[in-house]
Amino acid sequence: MTRDPKWREDFPFETENDEHITRRDATRFLLLVSGGLALGNSLIWARAQLADDEPAPRVALGAASQLAAGTWRVFAYPDAATPAILVRRETGELIAFQQKCTHLACPVAYQRSAAGEGECLRCHCHNGRFDIASGKGISGPPRELRPLRRIALALDGDQLYAVGLLRPERG
Amino acid sequence: MPIRGPHHDLRPGARANATARLVVVALTCCLQYWLLTSTMEAFHGGDRDLPLPAALASVACLALGVALVAIAERGEARRRRARQEPGDDHEP
Numbered sequence: 537m538t539r540d541p542k543w544r545e546d547f548p549f550e551t552e553n554d555e556h557i558t559r560r561d562a563t564r565f566l567l568l569v570s571g572g573l574a575l576g577n578s579l580i581w582a583r584a585q586l587a588d589d590e591p592a593p594r595v596a597l598g599a600a601s602q603l604a605a606g607t608w609r610v611f612a613y614p615d616a617a618t619p620a621i622l623v624r625r626e627t628g629e630l631i632a633f634q635q636k637c638t639h640l641a642c643p644v645a646y647q648r649s650a651a652g653e654g655e656c657l658r659c660h661c662h663n664g665r666f667d668i669a670s671g672k673g674i675s676g677p678p679r680e681l682r683p684l685r686r687i688a689l690a691l692d693g694d695q696l697y698a699v700g701l702l703r704p705e706r707g
Numbered sequence: 708m709p710i711r712g713p714h715h716d717l718r719p720g721a722r723a724n725a726t727a728r729l730v731v732v733a734l735t736c737c738l739q740y741w742l743l744t745s746t747m748e749a750f751h752g753g754d755r756d757l758p759l760p761a762a763l764a765s766v767a768c769l770a771l772g773v774a775l776v777a778i779a780e781r782g783e784a785r786r787r788r789a790r791q792e793p794g795d796d797h798e799p
Contacts, residue, residue, distance in 0.1 A: 558725075559722075559725040559726060559728070559729045560725060562729055563725070563728050563729045563732050563772075563775075563776055564776065566729070566732045566733055566736050566772070567732060567769075567772050567773060567776055569736050570732065570735060570736050570739055570768060570769045570772050571769055573736065573739035573740060573742075573743050573765060573769075574739060574762070574765040574766045574768065574769040576743050576765075577739070577742060577743050577746055577758070577761050577762040577764075577765035577766075578762045578765070578766070580743075580746050580747060580750050580758045580761075580762070581758035581759050581761070581762040583750070583758075584750055584755045584758040584759075587755065638751075638752070681748070682748055682749070682751065682752030683752065685752065685753050701753060702753075703753050703754070703755070704752050704753045704754060
């Protein structure tokens with residue numbers, strides 16, 4: 537048990553100010569918060585290093601010819617818990633993206649140009665739209681956020697494979 | 708026996724000094740918070756180049772805060788020792 541200082545023995549009066557947090561205490565606490573934030577940033581860096589070392593899985597998506605132009609389907613990539621969307625564009629091009637909207641993780645869906653807004657990926661939760669070619673947000677909340685991650689596809693005969701996640705374009 | 712003074716620095720400007728330290732550390736915390744959320748966003752978007760400079764910047768902010776507090780506390784400890792009278796064992 538710590539002994540009270542002499543001045544406290546001589547003046548044993550409590551005041552409201554005794555409970556106030558001093559500037560020094562607040563600064564020390566903020567320093568602790570600062571340490572936590574620096575640790576968080578360091579953990580993201582460590583996680584990025586680990587993620588770079590993981591080899592991209594090769595997942596079979598079935599026969600490419602089964603997907604007609606202007607249609608789409610859902611699959612999981614790179615793991616079973618991460619939904620992705622495979623689209624055969626109206627031009628016939630095959631393209632795949634991760635399906636979680638970058639706003640609040642709702643699933644995005646393919647929308648044909650017949651709907652009147654142009655061919656795009658649409659998030660129905662908050663009416664966001666993504667560019668079908670790049671995955672960048674073009675309207676709604678995703679416009680201010682990162683693009684959808686694009687998935688690299690490979691064709692082996694008629695067999696279609698997802699072979700990795702493409703790095704986003706800068707700018 | 709004379710009554711010992713308060714634990715903290717009473718020199719003119721000491722209060723402003725402590726306030727300035729608090730403001731600087733609070734601002735670096737805000738910057739670090741912005742760095743953390745931006746880095747998280749970039750990382751989830753697949754950017755693997757941003758986390759290292761962001762982590763270094765965040766650690767630099769922490770180092771700045773630690774240096775400010777350490778310098779101030781060392782100075783105060785030195786002044787307390789200088790004020791302490793010989794034979795006085797009532798150090799708070």
